[in-house]
Amino acid sequence: MTGILLNPQAAAPVGTAVGARSLTFAYRAGLPPVITDLTVDVPVGATTALTGPSGSGKSTLLYLLALMIRPTGGEVVWDGVPASRMPDAARSRLRAAQVGFVFQDALLDPARSVLANVCDSGLFAGMRREEAADRARDLMARFGVDHREDHKPGEISGGQAQRVAICRALLTDPRVVFADEPTGNLDDESASIVWQALTDHAATGATVIVATHDRSLVALADHEVRLDRFGGATVRAVRP
Amino acid sequence: MTRRWSGVPHVRELMRDAADSARAQKAVTGTLVAVLATVCFAILVTTGQAAASEAAVVAQIDTAGTRLIALSDNGGDAGILPDAPDTLAALGDVTWAFGLGEAVDVTNPALPEGRAAARALVGTLPDDLTLVRGRLPQPGEAIAGAGAAATLHLGAGLGTVQPPDGATPAVGVVGVFEATGPLAGLRNTVLIATDATDLDTLRFVYALATDVTTVDRLQATLATATPARDPAALTVEAPSGAIALRDVIAGRLGAASRQQMALIMGVTAVIIAVTMLSATAARRRDFGRRRALGATRSALVAGLLTQTSLGAVVGITLGTAAGLTTLALTTGELPTWRFTAGVAGLALLLTLAAAAPIATHAAHRDPLRILRVP
Ligand SMILES: Nc1ncnc2c1ncn2[C@@H]1O[C@H](COP(=O)(O)OP(=O)(O)OP(=O)(O)O)[C@@H](O)[C@H]1O
Ligand SMILES: [Mg+2]
Numbered sequence: 001m002t003g004i005l006l007n008p009q010a011a012a013p014v015g016t017a018v019g020a021r022s023l024t025f026a027y028r029a030g031l032p033p034v035i036t037d038l039t040v041d042v043p044v045g046a047t048t049a050l051t052g053p054s055g056s057g058k059s060t061l062l063y064l065l066a067l068m069i070r071p072t073g074g075e076v077v078w079d080g081v082p083a084s085r086m087p088d089a090a091r092s093r094l095r096a097a098q099v100g101f102v103f104q105d106a107l108l109d110p111a112r113s114v115l116a117n118v119c120d121s122g123l124f125a126g127m128r129r130e131e132a133a134d135r136a137r138d139l140m141a142r143f144g145v146d147h148r149e150d151h152k153p154g155e156i157s158g159g160q161a162q163r164v165a166i167c168r169a170l171l172t173d174p175r176v177v178f179a180d181e182p183t184g185n186l187d188d189e190s191a192s193i194v195w196q197a198l199t200d201h202a203a204t205g206a207t208v209i210v211a212t213h214d215r216s217l218v219a220l221a222d223h224e225v226r227l228d229r230f231g232g233a234t235v236r237a238v239r240p
Numbered sequence: 241m242t243r244r245w246s247g248v249p250h251v252r253e254l255m256r257d258a259a260d261s262a263r264a265q266k267a268v269t270g271t272l273v274a275v276l277a278t279v280c281f282a283i284l285v286t287t288g289q290a291a292a293s294e295a296a297v298v299a300q301i302d303t304a305g306t307r308l309i310a311l312s313d314n315g316g317d318a319g320i321l322p323d324a325p326d327t328l329a330a331l332g333d334v335t336w337a338f339g340l341g342e343a344v345d346v347t348n349p350a351l352p353e354g355r356a357a358a359r360a361l362v363g364t365l366p367d368d369l370t371l372v373r374g375r376l377p378q379p380g381e382a383i384a385g386a387g388a389a390a391t392l393h394l395g396a397g398l399g400t401v402q403p404p405d406g407a408t409p410a411v412g413v414v415g416v417f418e419a420t421g422p423l424a425g426l427r428n429t430v431l432i433a434t435d436a437t438d439l440d441t442l443r444f445v446y447a448l449a450t451d452v453t454t455v456d457r458l459q460a461t462l463a464t465a466t467p468a469r470d471p472a473a474l475t476v477e478a479p480s481g482a483i484a485l486r487d488v489i490a491g492r493l494g495a496a497s498r499q500q501m502a503l504i505m506g507v508t509a510v511i512i513a514v515t516m517l518s519a520t521a522a523r524r525r526d527f528g529r530r531r532a533l534g535a536t537r538s539a540l541v542a543g544l545l546t547q548t549s550l551g552a553v554v555g556i557t558l559g560t561a562a563g564l565t566t567l568a569l570t571t572g573e574l575p576t577w578r579f580t581a582g583v584a585g586l587a588l589l590l591t592l593a594a595a596a597p598i599a600t601h602a603a604h605r606d607p608l609r610i611l612r613v614p
Contacts, residue, residue, distance in 0.1 A: 068532055069608050089536045093247030096534025107529050111264055123253055124534040125245035168533075172245050 017207045018042045018065050018176055021082075022074035025057075025064055033072065034060045040225055042209055047202045049218040050211040052227030058211035059104055061227070062178045065209070066099050067091040096124035100169030102179040104211075106161040108153035108168075115140070115149035118167045125172040132171065139167040143193065158185040166194055176207040183214060195220060249539055258546035261523075268519040269551040272512065276555030276587055277562070279508045283583050284563025287501045288575040307335075307449040308422045309459055310477045311466055313442070316342075319469030320445055322436035325363030327467055328447045333454040338363030339442035346401040346430055348392040349410055356388035358401060358411075358430035360439055366448065368423040374398060374415025377433040383415040387428035401430055441469075505590055512594035516548065520602035531607035537600075544599035545592055552591040556584050 019041040026033040034057040042048050042065070050058050063069045065076055067083055076084035083094065095101075100121070108117045115136055122132030140146040143163040148156050156164070162185045169177055179198060183191035195217060202208040202222075209225075210217065218224055262269045313320050320339065328337040341360030348354065365376065373396070377383050382401060384394055392401060394413055402410035411432055419427040423446070445466060449455045459478045463471055520527070527540055535543075560580060567574055574580075 063608055069606075089538065092531070092534050092536040092539075094534075095247075095532075096249075097245040097247030099534065101532060103532070107532070109526055109529060111526075112260075116260075120530070121533050123257055124247070124249050124530070124539065126248050126250060127245065127253075128250065129253055129256060 017044050017079060018209075019077045020061075020065065020074065021077055023061075023064060023071050023076065024073035025060060025069070026072050027060075035064070035227075037074065039074075042207055042225070043223055044207050045202060045205045046222035047199055047208045047210060047220075048223040048225060049221035050209055050225050050227070051213070051218055054213075056227040058227060059180050062101075062180055062209065062211055066101055066176075066178050067095055068101075092124075096121070097126070097172070098175040100172060100174035100177040102162075102165050102169045102177070102182045104180040104184070106153070106158075106165040108161055108164060110153050112152070113150050114145065114153060114156065114164050117153065118164060118171060121168050121171045127172070135171055136167060139170055140164070142197070143167055144190075159187065159190055162186060163190065163194065166197065170197065170201060173204075174206065177201060177209070179208070179210045181212060182210060183212065183217060191217075247534060249535075254539065254543055255546055258543045259550060261543065262547045262550045265519055265522070265547075268515055268522075269547075271515045272548060272551030272591070273555040273558065275508055275511050275515075276552050276591065277559035279504055280556050280559030280583060280587055281563040281566070282504055283501050283587075284560065284575065284580070285566050285570075287498060288563060288567055288579065288583070289571055289573065290498075291575040291579045307452055307455060309447050309449060309455065309462060311445040311447070311462060312475045312477065313444070313468070313473065314475055315473060316443070317470060318473035320442040320474070321467040321469070322362055322439040322442055324442060324445050324466050324468070325447075326436065328445065328462070328465065329363065331447075331458075331461075331465065333450050333458050335448040335450050336364040336366055337445060337447040338366060339446075340431075340444040341434065341439055341441075342443050343429075344403055346392070346411075347404045348394060348399055349402050350399060351393040352404065354391040354393055355404065356384070356391050356401075356428060356430055358382065358432055359443075360434040361431040362434055362436050362439065362442060365417075366423065366446070368421045369417045369419050369426065371415050372418050374413075377414050377431075379433050379435045379438075380411065382411045382413045382430050382432040383417050384413050384430045385427040386416055386418050388430050389413075389416045391428070392430075505586070508587075509590055509594040512548075512591055513598060516544075516595045516598040520544070520598055523602075524605070527602055527605065528607040528609075531603075537603040540603040541596070541599045544602065545595055548591060548595045548599075549588065552588055556587050559587075560584055 020038050023035055023038040024033050025035040038061070050061065052058055060069075064071055064084070067076060067078075067086075071084050075082040078094065083091065086094070108114070109120070115133065118136040118140065119129065119132040122135070123129070127135075137146060137149065140149060143166060145156070145160050145163050145167070148160060148164075153161055153164070162182060166179070166182060169179065177198065182198070183194055186194060191214075198208050198210060199220075210221065212218065311320070311324075322339065325337040325339040328334050339362040341362070343357040343359050345355050346358040371383070372386065374383065384392065384401070392399070394416070399413050400410040401413055402408070413430070417431075419425070447458070447462065449458045455478055459476055463474055463476050466474060468474060530540060531537075560583070564574060564580065
């Protein structure tokens with residue numbers, strides 16, 4: 001597996017918030033690693049597209065960089081600090097305060113209203129409920145799902161659920177946004193609204209990493225990290 | 241760009257979220273409420289009643305009633321010697337002792353229609369007999385119990401009494417007493433102060449133990465220490481209060497209900513644990529999602545325990561209110577507030593103790609394994 005930073009003519013990286021150092025990960029001991037010896041820096045204040053064939057480990061890498069799972073080898077670095085070595089509680093707080101995550105399948109709580117779902121990330125970040133609700137309504141209006149705030153996730157379309165998930169990810173104004181196929185369920189118009197929102201967020205100085213198969217999105221990104229499969233278990237990471 | 245979040249949730253917001261979860265998981269909360277209400281109710285109406293009577297007994301400690309030992313010669317065969325009160329009063333553990341002779345019928349010769357029992361009194365006049373009129377008697381003089389004074393028409397409390405057949409000379413009554421506590425029975429008796437040397441035998445001897453804890457020991461020695469012609473014919477009665485107190489000290493009173501309480505608590509812990517298991521199983525994905533969004537394990541555990549406590553507190557409040565009401569209506573006796581608060585606190589602790597390991601286990605599941613397996 002190779003991590004290649006493409007689009008060298010895009011805006012030069014102004015720094016790095018998140019990176020991987022000799023990162024290796026296997027889901028279970030005995031299974032071939034999904035990621036092997038990957039070293040990569042994700043530029044700040046820009047959008048980075050994470051591409052690669054299905055099963056190449058895009059989602060896995062996002063989870064690793066977002067400190068949700070711990071590497072089998074190497075480390076994930078945040079602001080130069082080996083954050084993957086931090087204790088669970090510290091990694092959780094960092095996630096709550098600085099990370100916005102859009103899951104590949106939205107991952108909303110079916111039992112609660114769409115608005116409550118968006119407010120969830122605010123609870124753990126340390127927001128007051130009323131403040132979270134105000135911000136949530138603003139975001140939902142921006143993504144055209146504000147008229148559905150009292151509905152349950154089961155009562156909205158897949159595309160709307162994806163937009164709700166993006167509202168939740170952006171609620172805390174996070175330093176780093178990880179989005180796993182955020183436009184996979186969206187029509188062209190909705191997809192471009194979402195992409196624009198992520199680009200706008202990057203423009204505020206945030207780091208935005210988007211795993212996607214959509215080549216037209218990749219063309220709009222500032223950078224591309226491509227994961228390739230080199231047959232069997234023999235994989236390696238290259239940083240240009 | 242503002243990056244101002246701490247990543248530490250507000251305690252109040254966590255509580256509100258836990259309250260939302262309690263409302264959302266109606267079956268779980270309902271089970272908790274029902275179980276804890278039942279438990280508190282059951283404990284209060286069983287053990288609470290025993291505790292109330294225990295409290296009543298303990299409140300009586302050191303009143304004379306728990307320390308008074310009565311020796312009686314019911315058949316008249318024991319032949320208690322008249323110096324028995326003096327002998328007993330000399331024992332270290334005895335505060336005072338007095339004896340009563342055989343009862344004789346007396347009337348007031350001035351108004352002879354009323355009759356009362358008179359007994360010779362040997363020894364100190366005890367505190368439970370309070371003089372309400374007149375003075376203490378010298379040997380050969382009498383005092384009448386308030387009841388006897390009325391029966392005998394000893395209006396001002398003064399006068400004389402004599403057996404109706406005039407077999408013995410009239411005795412002067414110099415005072416009236418009120419009898420309370422364990423000696424209340426003497427209220428209808430005329431007591432004639434008598435020198436021990438002027439009597440053959442006594443029918444009753446009362447001895448007051450210095451301390452409630454010596455009653456047992458004293459009771460055992462009195463039968464032999466009392467001078468009598470046939471000590472084996474003596475009946476020794478310890479106060480029922482002291483017997484009850486012994487039971488309290490030995491933990492016999494309410495022991496059965498305490499065992500019952502332990503059983504109830506054990507069953508409750510199991511029910512709570514099972515309820516929590518199903519509650520956390522139902523929220524597996526929710527916990528994974530929350531962990532992914534940045535909830536720490538301790539935030540999850542705290543939230544779960546808060547949610548559980550909310551249901552428990554409602555149940556405990558309802559059960560305690562119902563239990564106290566039932567006790568008040570049926571027995572009229574309420575356990576002390578300490579006991580009631582103790583039961584409530586114990587029930588809450590039990591809930592948390594049963595829920596904590598399950599909440600901790602749920603919080604330690606790998607969030608991603610949960611998220612990736614739909
Ligand atoms: N829980 C798991 N246990 C074992 N293997 C897993 C687990 N989750 C994913 N994998 C494997 O890890 C590899 C990478 O999966 P991942 O989901 O990261 O790929 P991806 O690039 O995101 O794919 P897609 O484009 O389809 O979303 C795949 O081969 C997958 O089968
Ligand atoms: Mg994926």
